[in-house]
Amino acid sequence: MMAFLLWYLSITVLSWLTFPLVYTLLPALADRGYSLARAASLLVWGYIFWLLTSLGVAQNDLGGLLLAAILLTGLSAWVGRSRLVEMRTWLKQHVSMVITIEALFLLAFAALAIIRSANPEILGTEKPMELAFINSILRSPTFPPRDPWLSGYGISYYYFGYVMTAMLARLTGVAGSIAFNLMLALVFALGAIGAYGIIYNLLAAMQKQDKRMSRKAITSLPVLGPVFLLLASNLEGFLEVLHRKGLLWNISADGTASSSFWKWLDIKDLTQAPSQPLGWLPDRYLWWWRASRVVSDTTLQNNPQELIDEFPVFSYLLGDLHPHVLSIPFGLLAIGVGLNLFLGGWRGHTRIFGIPFPIKWQGLLIPAVVLGGLAFLNTWDILIAAAMVCGAFLLHRIVDAGWGWRRIEETLGYAMIAGAGSLLLYVPFYTGFSSQAGGILPNLVNPTRGAHLWVMFGSLFVPIFVYLAYLVFNQKLKANWKAAILTVVSLMVGLWSLSWLASWLVSVRMPEITAAVLRSQGVSDLATLFQLASQRRLLYIGGLLTLVIMLVVALAMLFGSLIAAKKDPVQPDGEDPTGFTELIPDSDPTPFVLMLILLGGLLVLIPDFVFLRDQFGWRINTIFKFYYQAWMLWSLMAALGTAMLLMKLRRFWDWAFRLGLFFTLLMAFTYTVLGLMTKTNDFKPTFGWTLDGAAYMQRDNPDEAQAIAWLIQAPDGVVVEAVGGSYSNYGRISTLTGLPTVLGWPGHEGQWRGSSTPQGTRQEDVKLLYESSSWTEAEAILKKYDIRYIYIGSLERSTYHVNESKFQHILQPIYSQGNVVIYPAP
Known part of the structure; x- marks a missing residue:
């Protein structure tokens, strides 16, 4: 209990110290970054401490932590020095929002801490690795921290999240085995308020376009953000219940069972007949694990190739403190930065090496810090986060100055400067980092099946597709179908061509890999592989059609929204003479929303054609990392779409949507509730309640x-x-x-x-x-x-x-x- 309170107070005080900084630097957000302040404080405090320690200016001890905190406080005070009265007034005007965020944070932090205290053991999967990093960082005199499992070497991994964990552990005097579980709870809570804040800021921006939107609804409906991001699951848990009950099974008198449905669905374990006697609750050993293995690949000889398709609620039940979990709050911070950029929070001009850029220097530095931090936290996140930020810049410039090829030139220049900055700011990390990545390889025979895709993302697809349909039929935006279809068809052809071009290059430069692939597929040459692979793509067309429909509709509406966007009449040249915050335009955030939907679609589409090469040799890791990020983007958009539809739909359509939403969430929460009861032994821990993940050692x-x-x-x-x-x-x-x-x-x-x-x-x-x-x-x-x-x-x-x-x-x-x-x- 004391450790929990110390962590809560520490991160809360850090957020208060940092709020003047985020308030000033994120002026276009309606919450002025309040929902993201805790994540921002941890990122900036961690960056200052890590950099000082890496450069030998500070030691990895309590004194170094306090020095970094003092520097953070000084920076925040200096940046916000002229806005204290303004901030006080703002806080009084937004009391309900502030109270909601604070209550949500405390509730989420306490809830997951209780859940972890019911099964705290740091055993199995990669938990020992993660604890090893935390404890090694705590004992390393300086940085880079020592590799705990290879003496004489520094850690060669994206370890920033473990530095943050160790920092809070040292600050509060908590052992690493307790900090492990507290950090998992903290990341969950930061994700909850971060998701709330993203939806709040989007709805508040939309209210500027439609004054009929209720202020009360804008404060309450953003709770859907953490609901879809952190609590909703894929539909495998609901299928487990149907399977356990024997539904859609034909059971003969002699006890043999068969089912064309479960055979067609082809999810491992669910193809086997349910155990007798039948019931409602899944009782198969580790049944909850199957939800992270819904999508599966097979060779042309029907040999299975395991894939990983985790989603956040599975991750928190599993209890791994892995980088893809640690990075969730900071991915949300990056989305907040992108939204501020799109809404014109950094409108202005600056010069870099004499080259003019149509954005203030904050719009280059802050994304560089956040993107660089994301790469340090979870390198897989950097590509999509960078694409999101650069896309936000492009859309901002189109809304501000209209479309033209000049916008592409500006975006490329912006990407180069911000990208270079994100690398330079974190140079000490890259000097000791080695990667297993080795370019891209083609995925020729395994597109994701439509059935598997809908089981994986169905709980998000329903509100997203209904929201897209609402945008189409609402007629406020004129869709550009021709341009959208042409773009998506070109994308499909390009990805398909890239996959076969990559296969040809591999056959020329790495013939041994090609030979191994052909053997595994049971074919003798590329021509035969091409024929059979094309047949399989046609057979498994459902997943591709789902994504194509989403991409076409979202892109058509995006093109239409950009055409409808009005240039800021106050400052047509984009200048903002007042510095940080004033004269922020009332931009419609719909283009930004559609961009996030599109990015999620690309994350799921790309692995159907190519994947990143690693030691596994197939797309297991690419699916894992890309689908996880797609869940993050789509869950936010599902929440936003649901909120908008609840406010906008009337009469029959309102009730129809609410009924459909009820059944969708019922299916999505089946896994969450049953998995939670399984993992906590119905909240009756066998060995008592504790947050110490190493307590089992004393017992065993x-x-x-x-x-x-x-x-x-x-x-x-x-x-x-x-x-x-x-x-x-x-x-x-x-x-x-x-x-x-x-x-x-x-x-x-x-x-x-x-x-x-x-x-x-x-x-x-x-x-x-x-x-x-x-x-x-x-x-x-x-x-x-x-x-x-x-x-x-x-x-x-x-x-x-x-x-x-x-x-x-x-x-x-x-x-x-x-x-x-x-x-x-x-």
């Missing part, structure tokens, strides 16, 4: 728990422990203490660094160290890796034939209890 292995507690207090140094596979208990000592080990999970190290070369012979050397009877061999290994602590526990004894006598003859144990002994290296 008290000897090891005591040894870990001793090492946490021991002087810094490299510890050697057993080496083993990923997603296992190997690397546990480094994970729980923050001390670097010689080698943790070899497979993950290879992923992070793009190869296993840096590992060298470490795995073999560790085995030799434990098993050799020669002290000379052991001593050479100890010196080679600068090992300080030799750890021998039950896992070491089960992994190796430990020859402890060589240590016993030369060394005296510095710790011994039960089945654990720790020797000091000489």
